Amino acid sequence: MSIDLEPGHRGLPPPDDPPEPEPPIRGRGGSGGSGEGGEAPDAGRIAWLLVGGLAIAAGTALGFDSTALSAIVTPPPYIRAALVGLSVAIALVLLLGALSRLAGADDDLDRAGTGQTPRDIGAMIRGVRFVFLAVAALAAASGWLLGHPLPLVVALVIAGVDVLETSFLLIVVGLRGRR
Numbered sequence: 001m002s003i004d005l006e007p008g009h010r011g012l013p014p015p016d017d018p019p020e021p022e023p024p025i026r027g028r029g030g031s032g033g034s035g036e037g038g039e040a041p042d043a044g045r046i047a048w049l050l051v052g053g054l055a056i057a058a059g060t061a062l063g064f065d066s067t068a069l070s071a072i073v074t075p076p077p078y079i080r081a082a083l084v085g086l087s088v089a090i091a092l093v094l095l096l097g098a099l100s101r102l103a104g105a106d107d108d109l110d111r112a113g114t115g116q117t118p119r120d121i122g123a124m125i126r127g128v129r130f131v132f133l134a135v136a137a138l139a140a141a142s143g144w145l146l147g148h149p150l151p152l153v154v155a156l157v158i159a160g161v162d163v164l165e166t167s168f169l170l171i172v173v174g175l176r177g178r179r
Contacts, residue, residue, distance in 0.1 A: 059156030101127030
């Protein structure tokens, strides 16, 4: 028993149709994106890698120096209150930015079913970065609120690892998009 199926019966293109080219991945645009061709990742993304490494190093060094740590953790009460409020406000702004990036653009609805990638991968990675930076800001706020150093060190490590990781991912996505 044999079945003669016509080309394209399971969503596969007929043999004589050329495959559709993969759509390019949109970059940040402007000064933040990588250029076309064989250029190296831009300096901004590499600078973010360095900032992430410095945040991890600062958190580690701060954990070893108890006098500097206590001076940062327990400033006068009015300064601590201002730092808590500022950290919470920064966390809220970061969460709003993350939601707008993770929600996608209006043109995503137009791309549905067309075979194109419906999301900007770079914007999604930046949205996740903002979520983790908001968590780090809230951890810092809790450190100042409680007057304990551990949440501040944790906040620096969260921020550093997140910035390192997302910067690396953005570099990889930028390089992959040029193929």
